[in-house]
Amino acid sequence: MVLSNYLWFVAVALGPVLLGAVFIFVMMKRRRLSRNERAKQERKVHDLYDGPS
Structure with missing residues (x-):
């Protein structure tokens, strides 16, 4: 159970x-x-949207 709490602390806080x-x-x-x-x-x-000048 202690390892489970530690893993949640790592996931949520760190x-x-x-x-x-x-x-x-x-x-x-x-x-x-x-x-x-x-x-x-x-x-x-500019060339892409307006074509070559």
């Missing part, structure tokens, strides 16, 4: 903490687009 830590880690490691990459992306999206 699970969200671990999930939050992973989320923060991923957001900090996410690479930002450079100026050239942003311009290229903008042109491609």
